[in-house]
Amino acid sequence: MYALGLVVILLGGWEAAVRGGLVDPLILPAPTSVAAALYDDRTVLGPDLLTTAAEAVLGLLAATVAGAAIAIVMHLWEPARRALYPLVVGSQALPIVVLAAPLILLLGFGLAPKVVIVALVCFFPVTVNLYDGLRAVDPEQRKLLRSLHASRTQTLVLLEAPAALPQAFTGLRVAAAVSVIGAVFAEWSGSENGLGHLVLVSLGQLESARTFAATVLLFALAVALYGVFALAERRLISWKAP
Amino acid sequence: MPAEGVIVTTVADFHRAAAAEPPAVAGVRLDGVVKAFGDLPVLDGLSLRVERGETVAVVGPSGCGKSTLLDLICGLATPDAGTVAAAPATLMPQRDALLPWLSAEDNAALALRIGGASRAEARAAARPYFAPFGLAGFERARPAQLSGGMRQRVAFLRTLLAGTAVLCLDEPFGALDALTRVQMQKWLAEALRREPRTVVLVTHDVEEAVVLADRVVLLSPRPGRVVETIDVDLPRPRRRGDHAVADLAARALRALGVDA
Numbered sequence: 001m002y003a004l005g006l007v008v009i010l011l012g013g014w015e016a017a018v019r020g021g022l023v024d025p026l027i028l029p030a031p032t033s034v035a036a037a038l039y040d041d042r043t044v045l046g047p048d049l050l051t052t053a054a055e056a057v058l059g060l061l062a063a064t065v066a067g068a069a070i071a072i073v074m075h076l077w078e079p080a081r082r083a084l085y086p087l088v089v090g091s092q093a094l095p096i097v098v099l100a101a102p103l104i105l106l107l108g109f110g111l112a113p114k115v116v117i118v119a120l121v122c123f124f125p126v127t128v129n130l131y132d133g134l135r136a137v138d139p140e141q142r143k144l145l146r147s148l149h150a151s152r153t154q155t156l157v158l159l160e161a162p163a164a165l166p167q168a169f170t171g172l173r174v175a176a177a178v179s180v181i182g183a184v185f186a187e188w189s190g191s192e193n194g195l196g197h198l199v200l201v202s203l204g205q206l207e208s209a210r211t212f213a214a215t216v217l218l219f220a221l222a223v224a225l226y227g228v229f230a231l232a233e234r235r236l237i238s239w240k241a242p
Numbered sequence: 243m244p245a246e247g248v249i250v251t252t253v254a255d256f257h258r259a260a261a262a263e264p265p266a267v268a269g270v271r272l273d274g275v276v277k278a279f280g281d282l283p284v285l286d287g288l289s290l291r292v293e294r295g296e297t298v299a300v301v302g303p304s305g306c307g308k309s310t311l312l313d314l315i316c317g318l319a320t321p322d323a324g325t326v327a328a329a330p331a332t333l334m335p336q337r338d339a340l341l342p343w344l345s346a347e348d349n350a351a352l353a354l355r356i357g358g359a360s361r362a363e364a365r366a367a368a369r370p371y372f373a374p375f376g377l378a379g380f381e382r383a384r385p386a387q388l389s390g391g392m393r394q395r396v397a398f399l400r401t402l403l404a405g406t407a408v409l410c411l412d413e414p415f416g417a418l419d420a421l422t423r424v425q426m427q428k429w430l431a432e433a434l435r436r437e438p439r440t441v442v443l444v445t446h447d448v449e450e451a452v453v454l455a456d457r458v459v460l461l462s463p464r465p466g467r468v469v470e471t472i473d474v475d476l477p478r479p480r481r482r483g484d485h486a487v488a489d490l491a492a493r494a495l496r497a498l499g500v501d502a
Contacts, residue, residue: 101474140339147316147333148404150356162343239343239384 029209034216044198044210049217051194055111055186056179056225059118063175066119067126068168075134075160076152092124096182100189114186116193122180122220129171133164166240169233176225177211180218195221267327269440270315270408275324278465279311286465289326294329294407297434297441299451301494302461308444309336311466315442326433329440331408337417338397340385346396347372347381353404371399375433391422408440415450424482424486427453431479432439448494452487453480456462460497470497 011031017023018030025033038045055181070088074081096117107113137160145155187196195214270292277285284307292298300308313319314326316333332353340349348355350371351364359367365381372378375395385393394414401409414430415423427450434441434454445451451458458472472494476486 046301138339140335143313143318143333143335144352145356146318147335148356149351152384154356158352159341162341165343188284237343239386 025134026206026208029212033209034212036194037207037213038216041210041213044149045195045213045217048193048195048198048214049221051111052183052187052196052218053181053221055114055118055183055194056221058111058115060122060172060175060179060225062115062119062125063122063179064172067123068130071127071130071134072156074131076156082215088124088127091120092121096121096185097189100186104190109190109192113189114183114191117181117186117189118179121185122179125171125174125178126168129174130164130168133167134160137163166233166237169229169237172229173226173233176229177222179225180222184218263312267409268298268329270328270331270442271325272311272314272327273325275311275314275321275326277314277319277321279308283465285314285321286467288461288467290459290468291316292408292440292442294440295438296457297443297455298441299445299455299458300461301445301448301451303463303498304439304446305464306461307464307466308461309412312412312442312444315408315410319487329407331410331442332401332404332406333423334397334401334409334411336412338385340397340400342385345382345384346388346392346407349385350399350403353399368399368403368462371403374436375399378430382475389422390418391426392425394418395429398430402433402437402439406416408442411441411443413444413446416446423450423462427477427482430454435478448491448498449482449487451494452476452490453482458490458494460494470494472497 014028018028020137029037056145070084074084074088099120100117103113103116107116127133134156138191141159141163142155145159148159183194184196184199187194188200191197195218198214199211199218202208270290272288272290275285275288276283282358288307288311290298290300290311300311302308312317312333314321315328316331317328318333320326341352344352347365347368347427348361351359351368354364354367355361369381372381375393375398377395380388385396388396398411398414401411415426418426431454443451443454448458452472452474455474458474460469460472461467462469472490474490476484476490480487482488
């Protein structure tokens with residue numbers, strides 16, 4: 001509610017500044033022009049939105065599956081932790097620009113290289129949060145399961161996995177927010193469609209209203225993905241006292 | 243270092259013995275147990291005997307190795323020297339250690355699930371205990387929705403349903419307010435009357451020990467050793483206010499070096 005109020009105030013000020021001639025509309029289009037572009041260019045924006053959304057969602061899925069597998073392997077097997085943990089941290093430092101070129105040469109201009117790049121961006125928060133969550137189990141609960149002779153798998157399923165769920169979701173929400181940034185970067189490295197591609201093309205054509213309209217959609221996509229995970233989190237982690 | 247000729251049991255030995263043949267003892271027997279964590283000696287030559295069906299309370303200052311003693315009995319730790327022999331034992335850890343994502347009945351039935359029962363079978367086995375344990379209507383409640391006393395009852399039921407001969411209770415009522423604690427002591431005495439087990443009860447409350455136990459074992463400050471054993475030959479049910487209870491509690495405090 002407060003966020004909405006703030007947005008309304010900022011938009012009002014922005015609109016006034018452009019109309020009052022303080023800013024060149026070519027550099028900063030008025031919110032009403034952006035809104036008009038959202039409607040007028042809907043046949044261009046719609047398919048591009050779908051493309052970018054597909055890249056972000058598939059990349060997130062890939063990062064979640066791979067991240068969960070690696071976090072669990074690191075948790076269960078100490079040599080794997082020693083071998084993989086530095087690489088997981090290092091994956092965050094990879095400049096996407098450097099990676100994008102060989103990926104596109106390898107996988108072409110289609111969906112595949114984008115999904116890989118989004119997955120790389122999302123992989124770190126997913127893996128590290130799940131891994132830390134699996135380790136941070138209450139020692140008394142751990143002792144209890146040992147006392148009941150729980151097997152390693154039972155301890156993982158009955159205790160560690162549910163205990164790690166809240167922190168795993170923190171990782172997923174962060175990943176959802178950055179997945180869209182990842183998709184845009186991926187499109188900038190070489191693509192023929194998607195909102196990131198559209199932003200780049202419209203900027204070159206000085207179509208600033210369309211550029212901003214695409215940005216608004218990117219923003220909405222990130223918020224929507226975040227919201228999906230926040231909702232799933234609230235449904236799945238129902239045991240926390242309100 | 244283990245002294246020469248002393249048998250050191252390991253967790254693996256213990257489980258093998260428990261699985262293969264009837265346990266060598268029906269209760270609990272510790273002889274000359276030494277245990278240290280690094281340079282910190284925790285137990286120093288502790289000997290303890292708990293007969294089958296007996297409730298023994300272990301009282302001592304904080305840090306005297308009471309929890310370590312229970313870990314040894316439950317096979318969660320091995321002694322550096324001395325011998326530990328015990329019938330299969332289940333631990334009720336300090337605080338309740340309930341799993342917050344499981345309902346009360348799933349928490350109570352946890353040992354059965356781990357033992358291989360299906361979720362439905364485990365629940366069906368736990369449910370009949372809810373009414374006599376004062377938990378009727380709370381089968382599906384999550385731990386966060388239960389009061390402190392109810393949580394302890396669920397935790398005790400979980401320990402009981404593990405089905406082992408020996409129950410090791412680690413300060414079961416330590417986190418409760420004074421009123422609830424008195425109610426829970428009465429409740430536990432009644433529950434044990436209905437479901438007799440061999441119980442090792444660790445507590446720092448001498449009156450609680452006297453009310454519940456057949457014998458009270460008093461430990462020295464770390465490293466823990468038995469200072470005195472008090473036989474509680476009082477008829478049940480006992481009450482905290484009774485003269486005989488108060489006298490024994492005062493005697494226990496004096497033996498612990500506290501003037502009451």
